[in-house]
Amino acid sequence: MSEIPEDHPRYDSLITRERIVEGVRIGITSPQGLVAQGRGESFDYLLGECTSESASCAEKVAVAMLLLARRPVISVNGNTAALVPDGLVALSEVTGASLEVNLFHRSETRVGKIIDHLRSHGATDVLGGKGDARIDVNHDRAVVDGAGIYAADVVLVPLEDGDRCQALVHMGKSVIAIDLNPLSRTSRTASVTIVDNVTRAIDNMVELALDMDCTDKDVLRESIVSFDNEDVLSSALELIRERLLYISGGIV
Ligand code: PTJ
Secondary structure: OOOOOOOOOOHHHHHHHHHHHHHHHOOOOOOHHHHHHHHHHHHHHHHOOOOOHHHHHHHHHHHHHHHHOOOEEEEEOHHHHHHOHHHHHHHHHHHOOEEEEOOOOOOHHHHHHHHHHHHHOOOOOEEOOOOOEEOOOOOHHHEEOOOOHHHOOEEEEEOOOHHHHHHHHHOOOEEEEEOOOOOOHHHHHOOEEEOOOHHHHHHHHHHHHHHHOOOOHHHHHHHHHOOOHHHHHHHHHHHHHHHHHHHOOOOO
């Protein structure tokens, strides 16, 4: 990785880029993952590069869903494996959710490398290698494990594509998306959308899960029932509008 001075004003953003580039170098991230990261970065810039109040609220509800789920699964792709391997393993441990590798640009080699990568970060059991079931989409993300995403009641899908999000919702699953683009099909289709950088969201969710583990189950259920995903997306768009107005001195 390139040397990034810690006092560089854009240190966090540059380190994130380095991690993605390193992911491509070691064969866990697809080259297309670089483009996806660039799109995410631009939205993060517009959102102020911090967790908003509404994202924080969505993270809380998402954790409640994972804690109450019978068969929760965290779907892992090449970008999240490169950016937040420790966080994914920790979130799986504190919520009891399984980790499953599921790729848009699928190759058996990359699935195997990501499973090994997660194991090297402490994961004991990682699904995704069997690929013995299919969901109703017309590309490689259809391939899932029968005992994992296929049978799950709640699926966390960081950096998802809209098709699969829609297919999972049609199967009756609750889908939690992490996506910095509040306009994406994924964001608009998911049951709960966390408009935050996966690098912040996963860490926040680990902290929340540790705090909420002893919370009364009825209280957790109530937080889910009163959640409105439309509100979260509107808040994110409003935040972008306010920041554009502020930055442009009210000209926009
Ligand atoms: O590893 P694979 O083969 O499964 O491929 C993974 C990618 C991400 C390349 C693939 O799923 C893809 O092409 O995704 P999209 O359609 O580009 O969608 C990615 C979404 O995630 C976009 O809406 C981005 O704004 C958003 N995004 C990118 N980086 C981040 C992010 N959201 C949160 N945190 C990020 N760091």
